[in-house]
Amino acid sequence: MLRLLSFTVFLATWWGAALLAGGEKLPPPPAVLAAIVTEAHSGALFFNLGVTLARVALAFTLAMTLGGAIGYLMGRVRLADRLGDPWLILLLNLPALVVIVLAYIWAGLTEVAAIAAIAINKLPTAIVTVREGTRALDTALDEMATVFAIPRRRALRHIILPQLAPYIAAAARSGLSLVWKIVLVAELLGRPNGVGFEIGIAFQLFDIPRLLAYSLSFVAVVLAIETILVQPFETRLSRWRPRAA
Amino acid sequence: VQLEVAIAHKAFTNAAGERHEVLADVNFALSAGEVGVFVGPSGCGKTTMLKILAGLDHDYQGRVTRPADARIGMVFQEPRLLPWRSVEENVRLAAPRADEAKLSALFAILELNAHRSHFPGELSLGLARRVSLPRGRGRTGFPYPRRAAGVARRCPCHPSARPNCHVGGQPLRVDSACHPRRRRCGSPRRPRVPLVSAPGQDPCGSANSQASQGAWRNRDRCDQGRHRAADQWRSHRARCLIGSA
Numbered sequence: 055m056l057r058l059l060s061f062t063v064f065l066a067t068w069w070g071a072a073l074l075a076g077g078e079k080l081p082p083p084p085a086v087l088a089a090i091v092t093e094a095h096s097g098a099l100f101f102n103l104g105v106t107l108a109r110v111a112l113a114f115t116l117a118m119t120l121g122g123a124i125g126y127l128m129g130r131v132r133l134a135d136r137l138g139d140p141w142l143i144l145l146l147n148l149p150a151l152v153v154i155v156l157a158y159i160w161a162g163l164t165e166v167a168a169i170a171a172i173a174i175n176k177l178p179t180a181i182v183t184v185r186e187g188t189r190a191l192d193t194a195l196d197e198m199a200t201v202f203a204i205p206r207r208r209a210l211r212h213i214i215l216p217q218l219a220p221y222i223a224a225a226a227r228s229g230l231s232l233v234w235k236i237v238l239v240a241e242l243l244g245r246p247n248g249v250g251f252e253i254g255i256a257f258q259l260f261d262i263p264r265l266l267a268y269s270l271s272f273v274a275v276v277l278a279i280e281t282i283l284v285q286p287f288e289t290r291l292s293r294w295r296p297r298a299a
Numbered sequence: 300v301q302l303e304v305a306i307a308h309k310a311f312t313n314a315a316g317e318r319h320e321v322l323a324d325v326n327f328a329l330s331a332g333e334v335g336v337f338v339g340p341s342g343c344g345k346t347t348m349l350k351i352l353a354g355l356d357h358d359y360q361g362r363v364t365r366p367a368d369a370r371i372g373m374v375f376q377e378p379r380l381l382p383w384r385s386v387e388e389n390v391r392l393a394a395p396r397a398d399e400a401k402l403s404a405l406f407a408i409l410e411l412n413a414h415r416s417h418f419p420g421e422l423s424l425g426l427a428r429r430v431s432l433p434r435g436r437g438r439t440g441f442p443y444p445r446r447a448a449g450v451a452r453r454c455p456c457h458p459s460a461r462p463n464c465h466v467g468g469q470p471l472r473v474d475s476a477c478h479p480r481r482r483r484c485g486s487p488r489r490p491r492v493p494l495v496s497a498p499g500q501d502p503c504g505s506a507n508s509q510a511s512q513g514a515w516r517n518r519d520r521c522d523q524g525r526h527r528a529a530d531q532w533r534s535h536r537a538r539c540l541i542g543s544a
Contacts, residue, residue, distance in 0.1 A: 194379055197355050201373045202393040202434060212392055216383040294383045294418040 081263045089267035098252075103271060106237055106249040109165075113172035114233045118226060120173070121180025126218075128181065129188020138181075145178040150236050154243055163244040168237075175236050180225045187221030219291045226284070234276060302329045302352070302369070306361035309347060321347050322359070331366075346376070378431035380419040386430050387415040393434035405433050 065083055072082035081089075093099035128135040128142075154171045161167035191214065199209045215222075241250025249268050256265035309322040321344040329335045337345045350356040352363060353371050365371075380389045390402065397405070406412050409429050419427050 194375075194377075195381065197350075198375065198379045200355055201353055201371055203371075204392060208392065208395075212381060212384060212388075216381070291383075294420060296420055 079262070081266065085263045086266045086270065089263035090271060093264070093267055099268070099271060102247055102249050102252050102268065103275060105247050106234070106241065106272065107275060109169060109172065109237050109241075109248065110230070110234050113169045113176065113237065114226075114229060116169070116173040117176035117180055117233070118222075118229060121177045121225070122184050122218075122222065124177075125181040125184025126188050129185040129191070135185070142178055142181055145174065146182070150175045150239060154236070154240050158244045165245075168240045168245055172233055172236050172240055176229050176233050179232065180229060183221050183225040183228075184218065187218045190221075191217050216291070223284075223288055223291070230276065230279070230284075234272065301331070301364075301366065303362075303364040304328065304352065306348070306351060306359055306363070308360040309344070309351065309356075309358075311347075325361075349373075374432060374434075378419070378424075378427040380427055380430055382419050385416050385418055386411060386422070389419065389430060390433055409433065 068080075069082050072080045077085065090099065124138065128138050153174050154168075157167040157171035157174075161170070195213050195217075199213050204213070237248070238250035238253065241248035242254040245251055249272050252268045253265055256262070256268070304325060304327055306322050306325040308320075311319045311321060313319060325348065327335070337348060339345055347356070351359055352365075353373055354363075354365075380386075381392070384392065387402070387406075390405070391397070394402075403412075406415060409432065411426070411429060414422060414426060414430075419430065422430070
């Protein structure tokens with residue numbers, strides 16, 4: 055109910071601003087809706103959304119898996135931390151654009167180059183977050199696992215992952231938003247389809263309704279993923295915590 | 300089958316970089332079925348020694364030989380339960396081979412049936428301690444509460460507090476020899492009472508005062524020591540009680 059109200063306020067503000075600025079610069083909601091319907095009718099909307107979503111999913115999974123493993127290692131092993139730290143700082147401060155352009159130059163305008171470049175952009179932040187989580191692991195519970203000879207796999211599942219869960223969730227949240235923004239840049243620069251490519255075309259034609267149609271549709275998809283997947287998962291993971299007031 | 304302990308030296312370095320000597324020249328052996336007891340005032344190194352024996356602390360000089368098929372059971376001073384797992388899952392994790400019947404019997408004995416699906420955060424500290432008990436026996440077979448006497452002290456209504464206590468068909472062992480209930484809760488043999496003394500304190504009288512600086516004595520070498528230690532323990536406990544009242 056509260057969400058609906060806040061959504062209505064957003065729509066009203068948009069409409070008001072559109073009236074003030076004029077339909078040329080900021081089209082009102084009905085114009086954008088019409089653009090969405092047109093694109094959906096031709097099937098282009100779903101195709102491009104799907105392509106972009108697939109790239110987001112692949113790059114995100116790759117970055118989170120690798121980043122989680124490397125972050126855990128760096129949090130546990132001092133040597134790995136010292137060896138990896140300069141690389142991490144380099145990667146963290148490398149602009150997304152540089153990585154994407156270099157990947158396209160070295161590997162050609164291919165799907166592999168695009169996804170690798172996006173994953174490399176997300177990787178360091180995932181590593182940093184998981185590393186902090188690993189450093190905060192409870193040694194008392196590690197001792198418990200050692201004394202009761204709990205096998206590694208079970209320990210990972212029951213003792214370590216639950217402790218890392220808030221950190222992984224934070225990395226996933228920020229990661230999902232970061233990845234989909236970078237995916238658009240990669241698509242704009244060197245892919246023949248996807249939301250980023252469509253936005254590039256709309257930019258060249260100054261077709262603002264179409265530009266908004268694509269970006270808002272994708273935001274809606276991300277919102278749906280968040281509500282249907284991420285939030286219930288988080289609630290389940292944190293059900294043992296005493297309820298916050 | 301023998302546990303042989305020869306700890307030459309154990310020191311901690313604190314956050315300020317100062318070294319604290321904790322143990323020096325601890326030598327003793329326990330054969331199968333024998334009960335050993337460490338007694339001493341707080342901070343004299345009892346837990347440090349137990350951690351070394353359990354293989355949790357490898358940073359010491361000396362040697363500890365455990366029997367090849369040794370199973371280590373341990374009841375930590377604090378419950379050390381996984382807050383994100385239910386009471387039942389916590390017990391199952393430490394005793395993966397215990398079947399449903401055994402677990403049910405165990406929960407009935409410990410009067411935890413009503414709490415099986417609760418999370419540790421929903422329990423009182425006393426209840427949480429009771430949950431941590433059955434894990435003390437470790438990985439194989441049926442875990443029996445080694446320190447149920449501790450519970451009995453805190454919870455007089457508990458069945459294990461009755462004289463001649465038997466839990467799960469096993470006689471209770473009590474790990475603190477000078478506890479007055481020990482004689483009622485018969486242990487298989489008379490426990491030997493190694494003494495742990497704080498540096499500068501001498502549990503064995505003036506005759507050995509130099510040799511016992513920061514060191515350990517066992518009953519064979521120091522007959523008086525046991526009674527002294529018991530006195531020390533009682534007065535220590537009294538102080539604790541007064542302090543907390």
